[in-house]
Amino acid sequence: MTDNIVSSMERSRRFLVVLSPDLPASRWCMFEVHLAQDRLHSAAGAGAGAKDFLVVVQEQPPKRRLNKTLAHILNNWTYLKWPGQKEGKAAKDAFFMKLRYSILRGGGGGGGGDLTPRY
Numbered sequence: 662m663t664d665n666i667v668s669s670m671e672r673s674r675r676f677l678v679v680l681s682p683d684l685p686a687s688r689w690c691m692f693e694v695h696l697a698q699d700r701l702h703s704a705a706g707a708g709a710g711a712k713d714f715l716v717v718v719q720e721q722p723p724k725r726r727l728n729k730t731l732a733h734i735l736n737n738w739t740y741l742k743w744p745g746q747k748e749g750k751a752a753k754d755a756f757f758m759k760l761r762y763s764i765l766r767g768g769g770g771g772g773g774g775d776l777t778p779r780y
Contacts, residue, residue: 670696681719685726716740
C-alpha cells in the first residue's frame with residue numbers, strides 16, 4: 662500500500678490537503694501530508710513547490726491535536742476555509758470559485774497566494 666501511495670504522489674502535479682479534526686489521528690493521511698511536504702521542499706529549488714500545494718481547512722483541529730507539520734502549514738500557508746453549515750449558497754459558490762482559481766493559477770502557499778485571510 663505504501664508503494665502505491667508513493668507512486669501516485671510522484672505522478673501528481675498538485676496536492677490538495679483537506680484539514681479536518683480527524684486528519685491528525687490518521688497515520689495514512691499524515692504520511693501523505695509528509696510526502697507532499699517533502700516533495701514541496703525538494704521541488705522548491707527547481708522553481709516548483711508552493712504553487713503545487715493547496716490547503717483547505719474544513720474545520721480546524723484543536724491546537725492540542727496539531728503536530729508540528731500541521732501547525733507549520735497553518736502558520737505559514739495561505740489556505741481556503743470551507744464554508745460552515747450555516748453559511749449560504751453564496752459563500753459556497755465563492756469557496757469553489759477561489760478553489761478553482763487557486764488550482765488553475767497554481768497558488769496556495771508561501772506568501773503569494775493570499776486568496777483568503779489566515780484565521
